[in-house]
Amino acid sequence: MRHTISVLVENKFGVLTRVAGLFSGRGYNIDTLNVGPTEDPETSRMTIVTRGDDATLEQIVKQLQKLANVLKVQDYGAEDYIDRELVMIKVAVDSKSRSEVMQITDIFRAKIVDVQPTSLTIEVTGNESKVEKFLDLMKTFGVLDLTRTGKVALPREKAHAAQNLAQ
Amino acid sequence: MVSDKKAAASPTRPEVGPAMSGSEILIACLEREGVEAIFAYPGGASMEFHQALTRSTIRTILPRHEQGGSFAAEGYARATGRAGVCMATSGPGATNLVTGIADAFMDSIPLVVVTGQVPQAMIGKGGFQETDFFGMTLPIVKHSYLVTDVNDIPRVIKEAFYIAQSGRPGPVVVDVPKNIQQARTQPVFPRELNLRGYGADRRATDVELNEILGLIAKAERPVLYVGGGVISGNASEALRQFAERLQIPVTTTIMGCGAFPETHPLSLRWLGMHGTAYANWAVSGEFPPKSEQTDPPQKIAQGADLLLAFGVRFDDRVTGNVAKFCETGTIVHIDIDPSEINKNKPANLPIVSDIKFALESLNAILDRQPLVRDFSAWHQQIAAWKAKAPLSYRVTQEVVTSQHMQDHLAGKESEVILPQMAIEMLYELTKGDAIITTGVGQHQMWAAQYYQYKFPRQLLTSAGLGAMGYGYPAALGAKVACPDRQVIDIDGDGSFLMNVQELATAHIEKIAAKVMILNNQHLGMVVQWEDRFYQGNRGNTYLGDPENMKQIYPDYITIAKGFNVPAERVMFKKDLRAALQRMLDSDQPYLLDIIVPYTEHVLPFIPANRSVAEMIWKA
Numbered sequence: 001m002r003h004t005i006s007v008l009v010e011n012k013f014g015v016l017t018r019v020a021g022l023f024s025g026r027g028y029n030i031d032t033l034n035v036g037p038t039e040d041p042e043t044s045r046m047t048i049v050t051r052g053d054d055a056t057l058e059q060i061v062k063q064l065q066k067l068a069n070v071l072k073v074q075d076y077g078a079e080d081y082i083d084r085e086l087v088m089i090k091v092a093v094d095s096k097s098r099s100e101v102m103q104i105t106d107i108f109r110a111k112i113v114d115v116q117p118t119s120l121t122i123e124v125t126g127n128e129s130k131v132e133k134f135l136d137l138m139k140t141f142g143v144l145d146l147t148r149t150g151k152v153a154l155p156r157e158k159a160h161a162a163q164n165l166a167q
Numbered sequence: 168m169v170s171d172k173k174a175a176a177s178p179t180r181p182e183v184g185p186a187m188s189g190s191e192i193l194i195a196c197l198e199r200e201g202v203e204a205i206f207a208y209p210g211g212a213s214m215e216f217h218q219a220l221t222r223s224t225i226r227t228i229l230p231r232h233e234q235g236g237s238f239a240a241e242g243y244a245r246a247t248g249r250a251g252v253c254m255a256t257s258g259p260g261a262t263n264l265v266t267g268i269a270d271a272f273m274d275s276i277p278l279v280v281v282t283g284q285v286p287q288a289m290i291g292k293g294g295f296q297e298t299d300f301f302g303m304t305l306p307i308v309k310h311s312y313l314v315t316d317v318n319d320i321p322r323v324i325k326e327a328f329y330i331a332q333s334g335r336p337g338p339v340v341v342d343v344p345k346n347i348q349q350a351r352t353q354p355v356f357p358r359e360l361n362l363r364g365y366g367a368d369r370r371a372t373d374v375e376l377n378e379i380l381g382l383i384a385k386a387e388r389p390v391l392y393v394g395g396g397v398i399s400g401n402a403s404e405a406l407r408q409f410a411e412r413l414q415i416p417v418t419t420t421i422m423g424c425g426a427f428p429e430t431h432p433l434s435l436r437w438l439g440m441h442g443t444a445y446a447n448w449a450v451s452g453e454f455p456p457k458s459e460q461t462d463p464p465q466k467i468a469q470g471a472d473l474l475l476a477f478g479v480r481f482d483d484r485v486t487g488n489v490a491k492f493c494e495t496g497t498i499v500h501i502d503i504d505p506s507e508i509n510k511n512k513p514a515n516l517p518i519v520s521d522i523k524f525a526l527e528s529l530n531a532i533l534d535r536q537p538l539v540r541d542f543s544a545w546h547q548q549i550a551a552w553k554a555k556a557p558l559s560y561r562v563t564q565e566v567v568t569s570q571h572m573q574d575h576l577a578g579k580e581s582e583v584i585l586p587q588m589a590i591e592m593l594y595e596l597t598k599g600d601a602i603i604t605t606g607v608g609q610h611q612m613w614a615a616q617y618y619q620y621k622f623p624r625q626l627l628t629s630a631g632l633g634a635m636g637y638g639y640p641a642a643l644g645a646k647v648a649c650p651d652r653q654v655i656d657i658d659g660d661g662s663f664l665m666n667v668q669e670l671a672t673a674h675i676e677k678i679a680a681k682v683m684i685l686n687n688q689h690l691g692m693v694v695q696w697e698d699r700f701y702q703g704n705r706g707n708t709y710l711g712d713p714e715n716m717k718q719i720y721p722d723y724i725t726i727a728k729g730f731n732v733p734a735e736r737v738m739f740k741k742d743l744r745a746a747l748q749r750m751l752d753s754d755q756p757y758l759l760d761i762i763v764p765y766t767e768h769v770l771p772f773i774p775a776n777r778s779v780a781e782m783i784w785k786a
Contacts, residue, residue: 010364013313018305025306055509062506068310068330068365 002031003057004083004153007046007064008072011037015069019046022067028052028060032085032150043071047083047152076153083153085131088113090121092142101141108134119144182356189317190215190348193281194223196324199356202252204228204243204647206236210256211296212283215348228647228676231668233260235640237267238666241276242604242644245627248399250277250331251644257283258296261342262303266634268338269307273631274422275399277336279327286346287315300342309337310365317350322357329360334367335504336399369503371520376528378516379475379499380538386473386497388545389415390449392438395422395630396478396502396522398623403427405526406477412533414542415475416549418446420485421630423478425620430599435549436558436619439485441612444556444771444784449549450474450493454780464780468548471496478502478522481511482631483776491778501525556771556784558616560587563786566764571688574717575738575762582739586610586685586763589743590617590657593683596747601653602645604628606638606662609691612769614657636665642680643673653681653751660686661710664721670730673756681750681757684723687765695768719762727758734758 009015016035023030031049038045050060057075064073076083093101098120105112105122108130114121124134128151135146184195193216197205204226209217220227230236233255240251251271255264261282271278284290285297301313310330312323320343327339383389397406397419403426410417410433417427418435429436438446452470455461474496479485486492489512500507500514501522508517518525566572567580576583590613593601603618604627605611611628620626627645629637638656646654656663663684673680688711697703712720719736727734733755737746743761750759771784 013315014301014305014311017302021305058509059506062508066504066506068362071364 001053001057001077002049002051004076004081004151005048005050005061005064006074006076006153006155007048007070008038009044009046010069010071011042011044012069015044016046018067018069019048019064022063023050023060026059026063028056032148034150034152036152047150049151074155076155080156081153082156083127083151084125085128085149085151086123086125087131087135087146087148088121088123089135089138089143090119090145091138092118092144093120094118097141101138104134104137110134179358181358184354184356186351186353188215188219188348189320189343189350189352190219191222192317192320192352192354193324193343193348194219194225195354196321196356197225197252198223200324200328201249205252205254206230206239206243206644207254208233208236208256208260210260210283212257212285212345213254213260213281214256215345216254216281216283226647228643228672228678230640231671232666233263234266234636235643235666235669235672237264237278237280238270238634238637238640239644239647239669239672240278241267241271242627242641243648244271244276244278244644245641246602246624246645246648248277248401248624250279250328252279252281254281255283256296257285257300258298260296261300262298265304265307266632268304268340270629270632270634270637271338272307272309274629275336275395276338277331278338279324279331280338280340282340282342283348284313284342284344287344288346290344300340304340307338308340311340312342314341314343314347317347317352318355320347321354325357326360326362329362330365334369335396369505369519369521371501371518371525371528373528373532375516375518375520376525376532379518379529380532382473382497382499382516383413383415383540384538386540387542388469388471388548389413389473389475389542390435390471391415391417391427391475391477392419392450392479393417393423393426393477394420394479395426397423397426400478400503400522401623402478402523402526403623405523405530407431408530409526409533412530413538413540414546416449416546418442418449420479420482421615421626421628424615425623425625428621429619430621437615439482440487440773440775441616441769441771442485443558443616444782445549445552447771447773447779447782448552450496451491451779452495453552454782456785457781457783469495474498476500476514477526480507483511486512487773488776488778491780559786560585560767561786566766569764569766571766572764575719579739582741584737584740584743584761584763585767586613586687586761587617587767588740589683589685589747589761589763590614592743593655593657593747594618596744596751597653597655601655602627602649604638604641604645604654604656606656606658606665607633607635607692608659608662609695609767609769610657610659610662610685612692613685618657635662638662639680639682640666640669640672642682643669643676643678646678646680656680656682658682658684659691660684660688660723661690663723664710667726670727670732670756670758674731677755679753679755679757681753681759683747683750683759683761685763686719686723686760687763688719689765691765691767692769694765698768699772699774719760723758723760732756732758734760736760736762738762
């Protein structure tokens with residue numbers, strides 16, 4: 001089963017290697033890994049998408065918590081969370097297909113960021129199903145290049161959401 | 168709130184020292200941590216530390232190989248519970264420490280490892296004696312540091328000792344580039360730590376503890392299965408009270424030997440692959456000997472219905488086939504490390520706690536609400552098992568007529584010394600009071616079987632990693648920590664040779680640790696597996712000289728002489744007692760080379776990944 005894990009870490013030397021090494025050293029898989037600073041410059045948040053049964057996930061979370069530079073680990077498996085991924089994709093186009101690609105881009109509220117005679121570079125942001133669907137559609141035109149950030153995620157804070165509604 | 172802060176400020180105000188070099192600051196930090204001895208081998212990138220050590224009160228012990236230094240630091244740590252400290256230069260000096268660090272990691276031993284690194288400007292350039300030691304040791308450390316600012320040294324060292332010694336102990340590496348060692352600053356020694364991501368204090372709740380007592384109230388056949396956690400958690404006394412009060416039999420892991428006195432009537436000794444038959448039966452039930460077995464094997468007596476697993480990690484050498492281990496019992500697992508819970512064996516009642524806190528709390532609850540149980544039927548069953556399958560050995564015809572014994576004993580084969588015999592006699596002569604270290608292999612198992620451990624930190628052995636060459640340097644470390652105790656390395660000829668150079672350390676530093684080599688001229692444990700699983704085909708397991716098999720090779724007596732360490736060889740049973748006594752009476756390091764047959768197998772024996780049903784226990 002796929003899980004999205006959020007790992008809040010101290011911004012210290014070697015933290016990324018420590019976390020990545022924990023996965024490789026114990027035979028766990030990483031599907032995607034994203035890391036960047038949070039609102040506190042001394043901490044970073046890693047979002048890791050990984051696979052495994054319940055026992056494996058339990059171990060992954062506990063082993064991460066054991067690292068001295070790890071402040072907090074959340075397995076979003078069962079929780080309500082918001083996730084986004086950003087993908088940049090370079091699609092082969094000619095005079096005939098260009099407008100069709102632009103139409104699909106429009107429907108997905110994606111953005112064309114570069115136009116060349118034989119290609120379009122498109123930026124698409126969204127949750128997993130939206131991004132996957134878009135990429136699927138682009139395959140028929142010919143994908144020349146692609147890069148993705150991997151998933152970033154935050155929990156949906158229920159109490160806050162309710163407060164916001166009340167206001 | 169404001170007044171609270173003010174009140175707290177004065178005793179915790181950091182101490183500011185005079186301007187010093189980074190290396191001097193680091194040594195000053197070690198002094199503040201109460202370090203008495205450091206095992207350190209100098210080199211280009213660590214000589215600054217040694218210069219500072221010449222002006223320190225810390226005793227610097229020069230091992231003759233960095234691996235010896237790391238094992239000695241571990242021996243010191245295992246004997247005292249305080250962090251052992253070792254040091255080496257960059258590159259090869261550091262890589263030679265890796266086995267010791269891995270060993271400390273596997274056995275949860277507090278170790279602070281300081282290494283020199285090439286100057287920061289040279290890092291990544293492939294400079295002389297450069298290795299990425301921080302990167303190299305990541306999978307085998309509890310935590311590690313590459314110091315990049317001289318002002319960080321006091322905080323880093325304080326954190327290193329705290330992390331190494333608290334919670335589940337382990338090794339911490341501190342890598343210091345040479346330019347940081349040479350940089351000068353006014354050090355600020357903190358009194359408090361701020362480790363946001365590290366929590367070591369874990370305590371069971373009353374609800375959890377009462378649940379344990381509830382399970383005991385319903386149990387008919389409880390067993391305590393305790394490990395190294397009880398020793399590192401200083402919980403032996405609390406364990407003894409708990410076991411005695413409820414009359415629950417106790418088996419330990421090898422790491423737990425001495426956590427509960429093995430001479431105690433409730434002791435089942437240790438369990439697992441080469442543990443006692445009765446301990447294994449008490450946990451998983453009794454099965455008929457393999458030769459008489461039906462398929463599938465029929466259990467002839469029930470094992471534990473409640474297993475109290477305290478400070479253990481269900482290691483494969485203990486459990487064998489983990490699914491069959493205590494298959495029908497309820498398992499309570501207490502460990503301070505949450506990641507050990509449900510890792511190898513799911514627990515019915517998992518509790519994350521400091522074990523001393525848990526046991527003392529249980530005892531306190533029992534003070535208030537006594538729990539009276541009668542386990543006499545269970546005790547009778549265990550007594551029957553103990554009578555049926557005690558640890559035993561005998562001189563077989565096979566041994567007496569073996570070519571090996573004919574070669575070496577030349578007509579006096581009936582005077583053969585079995586390794587088990589020698590250890591039993593050592594136990595008798597030392598009245599069970601010596602600290603024992605071991606190498607790895609058959610002799611290690613026999614040292615654990617035929618010496619009975621009465622107190623914690625008495626058996627120092629490389630259990631998890633199984634690092635040959637551990638015994639003698641570890642004995643040096645233990646003797647430095649406990650100069651008034653008899654410290655004896657029971658070693659194999661293969662293991663001992665791996666760190667034989669430490670005889671120099673012993674002589675020069677006047678560390679009177681003794682070694683008793685059970686010399687069978689073979690790698691005995693691998694030979695045993697060859698005999699059992701490979702039709703006795705020898706694959707590089709003979710350590711003697713194939714061109715002259717009648718000679719004992721190498722000649723440890725001559726080697727010891729070269730190191731100025733007194734030594735003697737004993738071949739015959741009639742000479743053994745006096746020879747052991749001379750070893751014990753020596754006020755210097757001493758080597759006793761005991762010639763033994765290689766044909767002995769360690770029994771009982773549960774082959775790897777098998778269950779107790781397949782235990783071989785009849786010789």
